[in-house]
Amino acid sequence: MTDETSPETGNEAGTEANETGSAKTEANETGSAKTEANADDERVVRNDERERYELWRGNTLVGVADVREMNGATVFTHTGIRPEFQGAGSGSTLVKAALEDTVARGEKIVAGCSFVADYVAEHHEFDEHLASPDTLR
Numbered sequence: 001m002t003d004e005t006s007p008e009t010g011n012e013a014g015t016e017a018n019e020t021g022s023a024k025t026e027a028n029e030t031g032s033a034k035t036e037a038n039a040d041d042e043r044v045v046r047n048d049e050r051e052r053y054e055l056w057r058g059n060t061l062v063g064v065a066d067v068r069e070m071n072g073a074t075v076f077t078h079t080g081i082r083p084e085f086q087g088a089g090s091g092s093t094l095v096k097a098a099l100e101d102t103v104a105r106g107e108k109i110v111a112g113c114s115f116v117a118d119y120v121a122e123h124h125e126f127d128e129h130l131a132s133p134d135t136l137r
Helices: 010-017 090-104 114-122 124-129
Strands: 032-037 042-047 052-057 060-070 073-081 108-111
Touching: 042 090, 052 090, 060 090, 073 090, 073 114, 090 108, 090 114, 090 124, 108 114, 108 124, 114 124
Parallel strands: 073 108
Antiparallel strands: 032 042, 042 052, 052 060, 060 073
């Protein structure tokens, strides 16, 4: 992350994402897994090596949701979207896919960042999967 609200530049991250010879669209040697895709070549991937979910549009890194795995839960610590993509639903796309992947993996969700906390407050389908940070100690 270059600052509190923006992920790394897309070109640098795009090159890095393809070092293994495959785009991060399926599970590969770097610990990445595809979580969602659509016709616009927009996809959310889980990057285990960097402990985050990434929203990609083509070869451009649009945003990230930083996570920490802890005692059977995924703790969402920060969400950032590049300024030029803010306000168009990119954050919601990223967080929805990340939360769905967390649930599919059988883990609890800890909303440690305000964006994720606001999202789950409005999307009650995740209620039964929420955990408090206090329960992880």
